[in-house]
Amino acid sequence: MSKAALLPGIGAPDKLAPVIALHCSGSAGRQWNRLALALGDCFTLTAPDLIGSGATPHWSSEGHFTLADEAARIIEIIDARDGPVHLVGHSYGGAVALHAAHARPARIASMALYEPCAFHVLRSLGPDGRIALEEIESTAGKIAHDVTDGDCNAAAARFVDYWNGVGTWAGMKPEYRADLLRYVPNAPREFRALFDEPTPLAAYRRLACPVLLMRGELAPMPTALIAHALFSVMPSAAIETIPGAGHMGPFSHTELVSEKIAAHVLRAAGLERLPDVPAVA
Numbered sequence: 001m002s003k004a005a006l007l008p009g010i011g012a013p014d015k016l017a018p019v020i021a022l023h024c025s026g027s028a029g030r031q032w033n034r035l036a037l038a039l040g041d042c043f044t045l046t047a048p049d050l051i052g053s054g055a056t057p058h059w060s061s062e063g064h065f066t067l068a069d070e071a072a073r074i075i076e077i078i079d080a081r082d083g084p085v086h087l088v089g090h091s092y093g094g095a096v097a098l099h100a101a102h103a104r105p106a107r108i109a110s111m112a113l114y115e116p117c118a119f120h121v122l123r124s125l126g127p128d129g130r131i132a133l134e135e136i137e138s139t140a141g142k143i144a145h146d147v148t149d150g151d152c153n154a155a156a157a158r159f160v161d162y163w164n165g166v167g168t169w170a171g172m173k174p175e176y177r178a179d180l181l182r183y184v185p186n187a188p189r190e191f192r193a194l195f196d197e198p199t200p201l202a203a204y205r206r207l208a209c210p211v212l213l214m215r216g217e218l219a220p221m222p223t224a225l226i227a228h229a230l231f232s233v234m235p236s237a238a239i240e241t242i243p244g245a246g247h248m249g250p251f252s253h254t255e256l257v258s259e260k261i262a263a264h265v266l267r268a269a270g271l272e273r274l275p276d277v278p279a280v281a
Contacts, residue, residue: 016269017109018044019086020077022093024250025117025190026159026183028054034254035088038262043086046077050093052186059189067193071099084109086265090250091117091163091223095194098230102199105206110268112212112261115223115247118230120197125225132222137195144188156184163220163247204233211237212264214257216245223247 019039021032029047036045049056051070059065074096078085086109089097094116101108122133139162146155157169160180169177211234215227231239242249242257250257 016042017084017086018046018081019088019265020074020097021045021047021088022074022090022096023047023050023053024091024093024248025187026053026180027090028179030054031090031250032088035258035261038255038258039265040262043265048073048077050096052189053183058186065189065193067095067099067197070096070190070193071103074100075103078104078107081107083107086268087111088113088261088265089116090114091247092190092194094118095197098204099197099199101207101209102203105208108207108209110210110212110265111207112214112264113227113230114214114250114257115216115219115227116213116230117194117223118197118226119191119194119222120199121201121226121229122222124201125229128221128225129229132225135220136191136222140188140191140195143184144191147185147188152181152184155187156180159184159187165246201229201233204230205235208235210264210268212260213237213239214242214249214260215239216242216247216249218244218246220247 019035021029021035023029023031028049032045032047036047039045052058059069061069078100084107087097087101088111089095091114094113095118097111097113098116098118101111119133119136122129122136125132139158143155143158146152146158156177160169160172161167172180211230213227213231213234215224219227227239231237240260242253245253245257
């Protein structure tokens with residue numbers, strides 16, 4: 001966990017459950033800096049760098065990487081707390097959040113998920129689900145082929161352009177490209193973990209906490225279907241579409257998405273607004 005990813009929540013009352021926010025593939029915990037501002041000093045926000053991202057090294061084990069491996073550290077963070085936590089996740093981070101919540105359902109105060117990449121549930125969604133699964137499996141396969149061939153530039157371009165739109169990679173700043181080139185060898189491993197996750201869609205019915213599911217108006221077919229499928233089974237879920245946004249809404253519409261997540265956390269905490277926090281001398 002990077003120092004910048006742990007936001008201390010100065011003066012946070014003990015009664016307010018902490019927030020754990022999980023970033024998307026190729027990003028890092030700093031993705032949630034705007035959310036920290038929206039939550040204010042009354043909540044402690046922990047935003048760890050996931051495996052192979054930010055300051056966290058790539059997976060080094062010879063074993064088959066699974067979503068359980070990624071979620072293990074998140075579950076440790078949950079277990080280290082005395083009470084419940086709020087979980088936030090975007091894309092890959094949303095799928096990790098789902099795995100952790102399924103493992104510790106009684107410890108989750110609320111969830112806010114923006115287009116979680118729970119690709120495994122597509123198998124239970126009929127013909128549309130099969131088409132969507134074929135689409136993302138084809139993209140993942142091409143990225144894996146590029147990585148195997150040692151062409152990380154092609155792999156990163158394919159990855160970025162799928163989620164952001166054709167031409168995004170070409171117009172990206174060099175420093176952002178460098179971060180993604182470091183990350184992209186990890187992409188095939190993450191895709192495989194997402195495809196192989198064994199949890200059935202119906203199992204998410206046990207997540208009875210308040211859940212906010214968000215999708216972009218321009219969401220890719222796979223993640224749009226997943227968001228609506230989760231909404232259909234989660235007993236206390238709401239779903240919102242972010243106008244004009246795609247899969248990367250937490251970046252393109254940072255302020256709006258952060259405010260919606262913060263409002264959801266406040267409601268789940270039984271608050272109408274952020275409480276006043278005494279100034280720290």
